[in-house]
Amino acid sequence: MKKALISGVTGQDGSFLAELLLAKGYEVHGIVRRASTFNTGRLDGIYADPHESGIRLSLHYGDVTDASCLRHILEKVQPDEIYNLAAQSHVRVSFDQAEYTADVVATGTLRLLEAYRDHVRVLGRAVRFYQAGSSEMFGAANPPQNESTAFYPRSPYAVSKVAAHWYCVNFREAYNLFICNGILFNHESERRGETFVTRKITRALSRIKLGLQSKLYLGNLASYRDWGYAGDYVEAMWLMLQQDAPNDYVVATGETHSVREFLDQAAACVDLDWAKIVEIDPRYLRPTEVDVLLGDATKAHSRLGWAPRIGFQQLVTLMMNNDFELARQEKTLREAGFTLPLGGGGRG
Ligand code: NAP
Ligand code: F7E
Numbered sequence: 001m002k003k004a005l006i007s008g009v010t011g012q013d014g015s016f017l018a019e020l021l022l023a024k025g026y027e028v029h030g031i032v033r034r035a036s037t038f039n040t041g042r043l044d045g046i047y048a049d050p051h052e053s054g055i056r057l058s059l060h061y062g063d064v065t066d067a068s069c070l071r072h073i074l075e076k077v078q079p080d081e082i083y084n085l086a087a088q089s090h091v092r093v094s095f096d097q098a099e100y101t102a103d104v105v106a107t108g109t110l111r112l113l114e115a116y117r118d119h120v121r122v123l124g125r126a127v128r129f130y131q132a133g134s135s136e137m138f139g140a141a142n143p144p145q146n147e148s149t150a151f152y153p154r155s156p157y158a159v160s161k162v163a164a165h166w167y168c169v170n171f172r173e174a175y176n177l178f179i180c181n182g183i184l185f186n187h188e189s190e191r192r193g194e195t196f197v198t199r200k201i202t203r204a205l206s207r208i209k210l211g212l213q214s215k216l217y218l219g220n221l222a223s224y225r226d227w228g229y230a231g232d233y234v235e236a237m238w239l240m241l242q243q244d245a246p247n248d249y250v251v252a253t254g255e256t257h258s259v260r261e262f263l264d265q266a267a268a269c270v271d272l273d274w275a276k277i278v279e280i281d282p283r284y285l286r287p288t289e290v291d292v293l294l295g296d297a298t299k300a301h302s303r304l305g306w307a308p309r310i311g312f313q314q315l316v317t318l319m320m321n322n323d324f325e326l327a328r329q330e331k332t333l334r335e336a337g338f339t340l341p342l343g344g345g346g347r348g
Helices: 012-023 067-077 091-096 096-125 158-174 197-209 230-241 258-270 298-305 312-335
Strands: 001-005 026-033 057-061 081-084 128-134 179-183 215-216 248-251 278-280
Touching: 001 012, 001 067, 012 026, 012 230, 026 230, 057 067, 067 312, 081 096, 091 096, 091 158, 096 128, 128 158, 128 230, 158 179, 179 230, 197 215, 197 230, 197 248, 197 258, 230 248, 230 298, 248 298, 258 312
Parallel strands: 001 026, 001 081, 026 057, 081 128, 128 179, 179 248, 215 278
Antiparallel strands: none
16 A cells, blocks of 8 residues: 655645545545644545544644654655645735745755655655645746746745745755656635635625625736646646656646636626625735736646646636535524634635
């Protein structure tokens, strides 16, 4: 049985990847940050009590800012594949917490790479490593962007991802390690964090439709993103580590849509006129914006045989269906006299 270690297992992608690997028969180990509230909600569908027998998902407390804990986890788990998904992944927040973002995203990757290199060296094991790179690394580069496009990062997050990317390339060349950089364009789902624009829109429009909220405050509606479905994208991560040789791949749908278009599609699902509900709040603008991202995933198509299954319209619809149902449940509970803690409606 193959063993995988996932940093960032509690995040959107981590949860989809853990499900995919479990379905493929892997033993899956995830690194979880200690928090004062539960942060494992996205794993509820696959988590089982460790005291039961035959458990194939194990969680380990750890943090990519703590090198010695990463070394201990590697020694204990002895994985065949490592997926480094841990990140402070919010671009707007990275302007407020630039140093912290660099510590987690750039230096955190370096810490894990060093622990991985030493583990391979000492134990002589063949271990493969996936790095969660981002289309944000292209930033202001002209679209369409592919593996040959020069990076032009536009945020502390993106600069940190570029550093992590090059650490990975350097470790691959310097120590002959099997390391792949996935350069993934935006991918969303019903599990997307509620302060990213897609989920913020689908949560808010659903709640507004049911009278639970009156306004939606957003920033720049003119930017374009190549939005895919997270469940499709984690398959590409896995495929990269199954090839004969390590390489770097762009993963994208090849279609781009503006935030306005996302609003059009989402509002149409619940028959709302978003222009009457949405207000612009400058707090959500970024000091430097990424205007247009549009990925060319020809290499992933031809070498990995990867293609996205879910298109833009289907993505918006599935997120709206999910969030309308959540809003409906919230309304029912409120009417019965219960109150629920709200998500990121006013943030993001
Ligand atoms: P996400 O939902 O924000 O999840 C990030 C994960 O990293 C969470 O599990 C989080 O833990 C964990 N984490 C944060 N700081 C950490 C630390 N110091 N030590 C250990 N774990 C830490 O992000 P995602 O959308 O799943 O994305 C996964 C990865 O792909 C990230 O590296 C992201 O930057 C990258 N990426 C995402 C996209 C996208 O469109 N989704 C596109 C390209 C690249 P908590 O749950 O405790 O917060
Ligand atoms: O913003 C605009 C915002 O925060 C998308 C991360 O997963 O994908 C994600 O980064 C666009 C931007 O995602 C609001 O200005 C307008 O132009 O949903 P987002 P992102 O910045 O593209 C990349 C690939 C990653 O790697 C990242 O980890 O939407 N926008 N109004 C807004 N954005 C937010 N968050 N909130 C707003 O109110």
